[in-house]
Every structure is written in C-alpha cells, then in structure tokens.
Amino acid sequence: MSITKPIVVGVDGSAPALDAVRWAAREALQRRLGLHVVHAWGMPGIHYGSGVPLPASVFDTLEQDATRVLGEAVETARSFAPKLSVTGEMPYEPPVPCLVERSRTAGMIVLGSSGRGGFVGMLAGSTAVGVSAHGRCPVAVIRGTEHDGPIVVGVDGSAVGEPAIALAFDEAAEHDAPLVAVHAWSDFEYDSFHGSPHYFGDTDTFAEEQQRLLAESLAGYQEKYPDVPVERVIVGDRPRHQLLLWSERARLVVVGSRGRGGFRDLLLGSTSQALIHHAKCPVLITRGG
Numbered sequence: 627m628s629i630t631k632p633i634v635v636g637v638d639g640s641a642p643a644l645d646a647v648r649w650a651a652r653e654a655l656q657r658r659l660g661l662h663v664v665h666a667w668g669m670p671g672i673h674y675g676s677g678v679p680l681p682a683s684v685f686d687t688l689e690q691d692a693t694r695v696l697g698e699a700v701e702t703a704r705s706f707a708p709k710l711s712v713t714g715e716m717p718y719e720p721p722v723p724c725l726v727e728r729s730r731t732a733g734m735i736v737l738g739s740s741g742r743g744g745f746v747g748m749l750a751g752s753t754a755v756g757v758s759a760h761g762r763c764p765v766a767v768i769r770g771t772e773h774d775g776p777i778v779v780g781v782d783g784s785a786v787g788e789p790a791i792a793l794a795f796d797e798a799a800e801h802d803a804p805l806v807a808v809h810a811w812s813d814f815e816y817d818s819f820h821g822s823p824h825y826f827g828d829t830d831t832f833a834e835e836q837q838r839l840l841a842e843s844l845a846g847y848q849e850k851y852p853d854v855p856v857e858r859v860i861v862g863d864r865p866r867h868q869l870l871l872w873s874e875r876a877r878l879v880v881v882g883s884r885g886r887g888g889f890r891d892l893l894l895g896s897t898s899q900a901l902i903h904h905a906k907c908p909v910l911i912t913r914g915g
Contacts, residue, residue: 627792627912629653629764631733632660635703636725636753639665639695642738646768647699649908650736651707653766656800657733660711663699664728667692668718692716722756729761734910739769739902758883758902758911764793770873770906776804776857778876780869780897783809783839787882789912791843794880795851797910803877804855809840810868811860836860866900873905880910 635650637643647663654661667688693716700714717724729735740751758765779794781787791807798805811832840858848856861868873879881898901909 627764627789628796629657629659629733629793631731631763632662633657633734633736634662634664634725634728634732635699635736636721636757637663637665637695637699638667638721638738638753639691639698640738640740642740642768644699644702644738646736646738646766647702648706649766649768649772650734651703651710651712653734653736655707655710659733660713661703661707662728662732663696663703663712663714664725665692665696665699665714665716666719666721666724667695667716668720668724721753722760725753725757726760726762729757729763729765732763734764734766735761736766736768739767754902755899758898761911762913764789764910764912766908766910767902767905768908769902770908772877772908773875775875775877776806777801778806778808778869778872778879780865780879780881781807781809781840781843782865782882783843784882788843790880790882790910791847793910793912795847795854797878797880798854799851801877804857806857806859806872806876807840807844808859808861808865808868808872809836809843810863810865811836811839833860833862866897869897869901870904870906873901873907873909876907878908878910879905880912883911883913 633650633654635647637647651661696714696716700712703712725735735757737754737757739754754767777794777798779790781791794805837860840860869879879901881901883898898911
C-alpha cells in the first residue's frame with residue numbers, strides 16, 4: 627500500500643493537534659504530497675439556555691476563534707516545511723463526521739491523541755477514537771515520542787491485518803527505517819500467580835504454525851522492498867502488550883483496525899484501542915476487510 631492522495635490533518639487549537647500538523651507536514655513532504663488542514667468547529671444542537679439558539683455575537687466569537695485556530699495550524703505547517711503545498715478549511719460541521727467524510731478522498735488522516743475538548747484524565751480524545759473506527763483511509767494518531775527506532779507492525783495473519791503490513795513496509799521504505807514484524811500469538815489471560823499465559827496442547831507444533839503464519843503474511847513484501855531490513859518477532863503474549871512494549875522504542879507502530887480475534891461488527895479491536903490510548907509513539911491504523 628502506498629499513500630498517493632493528499633494527507634489531511636485535523637486540528638482544534640490544542641498542542642497535540644500542532645504536533646500532528648508537524649508530523650503530517652513531514653510525511654506529506656517526504657511523499658511529495660499536498661497537506662490539507664481541517665478545523666471542523668461546528669457543534670449542532672448546542673443552544674444557549676433551553677432550546678434557544680446561540681446569540682449571533684457568540685457565533686461570531688466562535689467563528690473568529692476557528693479562523694485563528696486554522697490560521698495557526700496552516701502557518702505551523704508552512705513554517706515547518708516551507709516548500710510544502712498547504713491548504714486549509716474550517717467547515718461548520720462536527721469533527722468526527724467531517725473527517726470521516728474527508729477520509730474518503732484522503733491518503734491519510736492525521737490527528738493529535740487528545741484535544742482541547744477532551745476530559746481531564748482521558749488518554750485519547752473522542753475525535754481520534756471516532757475517526758480511527760470509521761475512517762476509510764489509514765488514520766495516524768500522534769502521541770508519545772517518535773523514537774529513532776524501527777517501524778513496528780502487528781501481524782496476526784488475518785485479511786484485515788494485511789493492509790497494515792503493506793503500509794508498514796511502505797513507511798519503512800519511505801523513511802529508510804528497519805521494520806519489525808511482531809506476531810504475538812497468545813490471547814489467553816495471564817496466570818495471576820506466575821505471570822505467564824497458558825496454552826493446552828502441543829506447544830512445539832503450535833509454535834511452528836505461528837512461524838509459518840508469519841512467513842506467509844510477509845511473503846512477497848520482502849521481495850517488493852528488498853532494501854528494508856526485517857526482524858521477525860514471534861512471542862507467546864497478548865498482542866497489545868507486546869506492541870505497547872515496542873512503542874517505547876519504535877518510530878511508528880502500524881496495526882489493523884481489528885484483528886482475527888475481533889467481532890465482525892467491532893470497528894476497533896482491543897489492540898488498536900490500547901495503542902490509541904497508551905502507546906509511547908505515533909500509531910497508524912489501517913482498515914481492511
């Protein structure tokens with residue numbers, strides 16, 4: 627998977643949003659794409675008092691604030707990457723449906739992990755979670771620290787997860803970074819006393835099956851990207867636990883929106899949810915299936 631359409635970054639005036647702008651600007655510049663900044667500031671249903679529409683003066687103040695937020699974000703992008711083509715818009719629409727709609731024609735949506743409208747103690751904002759669940763293109767949630775480390779991709783052998791592998795290889799090639807393919811094959815709960823997962827059966831045979839699954843999942847991509855060094859990691863652990871550990875040293879973690887263990891109607895699986903809320907580096911979530 628290669629990103630060929632413009633990158634869209636959603637902003638709300640918060641510091642995490644400006645971090646997302648800088649990350650998106652660098653990604654767009656690296657890929658020679660345009661950057662489109664969106665500040666969706668509409669909140670239908672908000673009234674002053676009981677059923678009384680907002681006074682015009684309040685609406686004007688909100689519009690002026692929206693203009694300031696968009697202008698600051700666009701200027702941040704242009705200052706960070708002067709040669710980058712940057713456009714912007716401030717539609718009076720709720721952020722999640724607006725950005726989901728933009729995702730239909732975007733190559734990637736980029737968001738800060740939390741915004742100024744979030745609740746204290748909330749690790750990821752509702753916009754990041756909502757767009758990650760419903761977006762039609764890859765969604766990057768910029769959080770933690772971008773370490774000088776590898777691109778890490780979670781591999782589970784599902785069709786839903788295949789776009790994540792393709793995009794991870796593409797990211798590694800674009801940024802001249804090594805790739806770590808992590809296949810954590812145990813979803814069993816940990817033993818409360820010994821801290822280890824239980825598996826009942828022929829463990830040697832099962833381990834061989836997991837090695838074959840990872841090899842089959844990567845087949846073709848290493849031939850397509852011969853210059854990308856790949857490290858294969860197979861471990862008996864919960865996927866979210868392993869990927870959170872890798873996020874402490876990764877440049878980027880790439881995962882599918884849900885894995886083979888998820889329910890068909892569940893738009894975000896437990897692993898992608900955990901990364902959105904707790905990862906120590908940027909997270910890139912892909913849709914598939």
